[in-house]
Amino acid sequence: MTHENTVPLLHPAPDYAGADRDFSRDAAARAIVFARLRAVLPAGSVMVETEDLRPYECDGLSAYCQVPMAVALPADEAQVAAVLAICHELEVPVVARGAGTGLSGGALPHAQGLVLSLARMQRILRMDAESRTAVVQPGVRNLAISEAASSLGLYYAPDPSSQIACTIGGNVAENSGGVHCLKYGLTVHNVLKVRGVTMTGEIVEFGSAALDTPGYDLLALLIGSEGMLAVVTEVTVRLTPKPQLAQVVMASFDDVNKAGDAVAAIIAAGIIPAGLEMMDKPATLAVEPFVNAGYDLEAEAILLCESDGTPEEVAEEIGRVKAVLNRCGARAMAVSRDEGERLTFWAGRKAAFPAVGRISPDYYCMDGTIPRKRLAEMLTAIAALSKKYGLRCANVFHAGDGNLHPLIMFDANEPGELERAEAFGAEILEKSVEFGGSITGEHGVGAEKINQMCVQFNRDERDFFFAVKRAFDQRGLLNPGKAIPTLHRCAEYGRMRVSSGRMPFPDLPRF
Amino acid sequence: MMTAPPDTPSTQRDDSRPDTLEGFAARIRRAVEAGAPLRIEGGGSKNFYGGPLRGEPLSTTAYAGVIAYAPTELVITARAGTALAQIEAVLAEKQQRLAFEPPRFSPDSTIGGVVAAGLSGPRRLQAGAVRDFVLGTRIVDGQGRILTFGGQVMKNVAGYDVSRVMAGSLGTLGLIAEVSLKVLPVPVAEATLRFACAQAEGIALANRWGGQPLPVSATAWHDGTLWVRLSGAEAAVTAARASLGGEVVDDEAGRAFWQTLRDQKHTFFTAIAGNGLPVWRLSVPSTTQPLDLPGDTWVEWGGALRWLASDASADQVRAVVLAAGGHATVYRASDDAKTRAGGAFQPLSPALAVLNRNLKREFDPRGIFGPGRLYPDF
Numbered sequence: 001m002t003h004e005n006t007v008p009l010l011h012p013a014p015d016y017a018g019a020d021r022d023f024s025r026d027a028a029a030r031a032i033v034f035a036r037l038r039a040v041l042p043a044g045s046v047m048v049e050t051e052d053l054r055p056y057e058c059d060g061l062s063a064y065c066q067v068p069m070a071v072a073l074p075a076d077e078a079q080v081a082a083v084l085a086i087c088h089e090l091e092v093p094v095v096a097r098g099a100g101t102g103l104s105g106g107a108l109p110h111a112q113g114l115v116l117s118l119a120r121m122q123r124i125l126r127m128d129a130e131s132r133t134a135v136v137q138p139g140v141r142n143l144a145i146s147e148a149a150s151s152l153g154l155y156y157a158p159d160p161s162s163q164i165a166c167t168i169g170g171n172v173a174e175n176s177g178g179v180h181c182l183k184y185g186l187t188v189h190n191v192l193k194v195r196g197v198t199m200t201g202e203i204v205e206f207g208s209a210a211l212d213t214p215g216y217d218l219l220a221l222l223i224g225s226e227g228m229l230a231v232v233t234e235v236t237v238r239l240t241p242k243p244q245l246a247q248v249v250m251a252s253f254d255d256v257n258k259a260g261d262a263v264a265a266i267i268a269a270g271i272i273p274a275g276l277e278m279m280d281k282p283a284t285l286a287v288e289p290f291v292n293a294g295y296d297l298e299a300e301a302i303l304l305c306e307s308d309g310t311p312e313e314v315a316e317e318i319g320r321v322k323a324v325l326n327r328c329g330a331r332a333m334a335v336s337r338d339e340g341e342r343l344t345f346w347a348g349r350k351a352a353f354p355a356v357g358r359i360s361p362d363y364y365c366m367d368g369t370i371p372r373k374r375l376a377e378m379l380t381a382i383a384a385l386s387k388k389y390g391l392r393c394a395n396v397f398h399a400g401d402g403n404l405h406p407l408i409m410f411d412a413n414e415p416g417e418l419e420r421a422e423a424f425g426a427e428i429l430e431k432s433v434e435f436g437g438s439i440t441g442e443h444g445v446g447a448e449k450i451n452q453m454c455v456q457f458n459r460d461e462r463d464f465f466f467a468v469k470r471a472f473d474q475r476g477l478l479n480p481g482k483a484i485p486t487l488h489r490c491a492e493y494g495r496m497r498v499s500s501g502r503m504p505f506p507d508l509p510r511f
Numbered sequence: 512m513m514t515a516p517p518d519t520p521s522t523q524r525d526d527s528r529p530d531t532l533e534g535f536a537a538r539i540r541r542a543v544e545a546g547a548p549l550r551i552e553g554g555g556s557k558n559f560y561g562g563p564l565r566g567e568p569l570s571t572t573a574y575a576g577v578i579a580y581a582p583t584e585l586v587i588t589a590r591a592g593t594a595l596a597q598i599e600a601v602l603a604e605k606q607q608r609l610a611f612e613p614p615r616f617s618p619d620s621t622i623g624g625v626v627a628a629g630l631s632g633p634r635r636l637q638a639g640a641v642r643d644f645v646l647g648t649r650i651v652d653g654q655g656r657i658l659t660f661g662g663q664v665m666k667n668v669a670g671y672d673v674s675r676v677m678a679g680s681l682g683t684l685g686l687i688a689e690v691s692l693k694v695l696p697v698p699v700a701e702a703t704l705r706f707a708c709a710q711a712e713g714i715a716l717a718n719r720w721g722g723q724p725l726p727v728s729a730t731a732w733h734d735g736t737l738w739v740r741l742s743g744a745e746a747a748v749t750a751a752r753a754s755l756g757g758e759v760v761d762d763e764a765g766r767a768f769w770q771t772l773r774d775q776k777h778t779f780f781t782a783i784a785g786n787g788l789p790v791w792r793l794s795v796p797s798t799t800q801p802l803d804l805p806g807d808t809w810v811e812w813g814g815a816l817r818w819l820a821s822d823a824s825a826d827q828v829r830a831v832v833l834a835a836g837g838h839a840t841v842y843r844a845s846d847d848a849k850t851r852a853g854g855a856f857q858p859l860s861p862a863l864a865v866l867n868r869n870l871k872r873e874f875d876p877r878g879i880f881g882p883g884r885l886y887p888d889f
Binding site for chain 1: 639678747869870
């Protein structure tokens, strides 16, 4: 991955404009920012008192906290544009925020910056059965779209586990997935158009109600950009016809290798299941007392394989899946007999995070992806790391997509445990890269995995990301410091890794 | 997992046809130093598409071969110069395929060209477009840097999704050297149905069926006939065939119909070579009523794609399509006709034009990749 660059055209990795300014020490400058913002927003839409700012100090990754300088709550797109234009002019960093359910600190505030909450923009603007599309504001909850579309026989397919709370604007920022994305795709496959505002306050339409647009596919670039290219103000999503029937097969295995082989065998048989999930023994032991789903507690791994479609289609597919699972040595199998039982089978998987939260004071959720065939190796490596760090770990796995969520259990009140959990997690992510995967499948890099970006991408590639950023946000004011590490940051991380006695990464010229 | 060396290791050095990544990088750096533009080319089968060809040719055809194919991972990785036909043959051995059905204009079409052109076939309706299947790329940028983005896994949100932007960029952002694509199983069953109906009714039917859980994988309307292809599990296809009605088309005739449409072998598309009318590609919201434009029309993708062979003025076509919420491309026409139309592609809104130019500048600061191929001003 390392290539010497010989063309002297490298731009230095930019920090954001105004980084040398410290609003916290300059009351006059701060007062100007607040007055300008209040002039373009309704009364009560700009918050500056610490007690009002506190609820915004972190997102779903609560280990990282920072009180922002201010929070703004625009009510419409024009207000978003006005706020951004002011912040651009005054060089104030802006962090956009939806419901704050993100798990990577993508909405972690900037100490000198503004949190731009889209929570007030929560209207469903249009729901059209004929074209199977919905036009919604960014603060609309993911599940609310499917609920509103339900009477039309339609739904919005991506279903991240936080779907009762997370917003579509945040889904666009993170390119959220869910348990059905092998068959139905990620956010990028289910969004037709996004209206957004760039840092200069310019309103731009990315994509369209048609299936493609002229010019570069900027919609693909915007989706998953972690709020660093533009602020989302309106989203047109594609709705999918609700399948007539869904059924799930629950199979248990006495060996994770066999379960991993079964996943490969299902795919090899030409089956693309609607959902294909795996849990290891620590995970099933944690969830079973919580949900009473009837999981096999002796099993080393549980596989859930969902089939959807017409009743005839489902019957045919379930038959084929059962045959494959039998051949792969499943020790027990059950097929959901009705919708209630299907939901029960899923309940444990969906409750894995809170269930682990019940048996451990704290847990740290990782999000690496690996080629499916490396699963057994990965689980073996995680077991070894669990011993090394003296921390328990339960694994839930979007097996269909190779997306692993190890849940590292720790107690933040025990000195050193958080640090051990973080080091444990970092090693898992770096292992994911080593196995040919990625440090994040669906949670984003945010503030959390920024060091591991130094491992997944070389210097030229990281510089290239800054170049993309510059094309949209010349001054680097939108969500600065997230997702893409500066060279300096990677050098620091390299030093830290050397000093803790582990391998330095070979990527940086200085090591 | 299979690995193979590049298919045609050359002993003789051909500067316009490198067979290594470093060869591409060196050629691109030389172009930068000389300020001499390059036009990246695979099989050359899509040279008709987009703006005029400018620059010295830089061929990817010597950098060919499947790098890795793991059927159970649903991913194939190949060098840009690999023939599309070879990729399809390798996949077919494992009952898999490229679900977006890229057109095969010639046996020389390469996988790099497929991604760079971003053209998808009839199955786009059900499966998605080229960009939806791009998982990762290795590119050489306008500074001769070799960069890897994305990967071989289904889900990857580390860094900006640069790989998908390469799809449809027509070689103007960088050289796609290697690409990883998601592949899918060949459907167990397929059937084609035919209905006699007017265009408006065909569009309405396609949209109505699109809202139901039916295995419709393609639609095409032309000259009073709506063709519908069903693909999926045996049971699903059988049930849908019964519920939709229409006339069942013989399997072989059905396959031939979709293949001809996919590869654009109809005289509708090829007539331009014999001085026929320019062919427009009109991308509109699927529910758009028949467009008020003169000329012969094909309707695909459940109504979202309209082909028009017409002598209507570019201004007229673009205005009508823009009003419908879509965009119009002068698809097959002489360079003169494209110039008269102000370029092959619909002009961008001012805000989008700025972002497109900015992005082009960052990928290719010296403007050496295919100047004018996408838009006349970059």
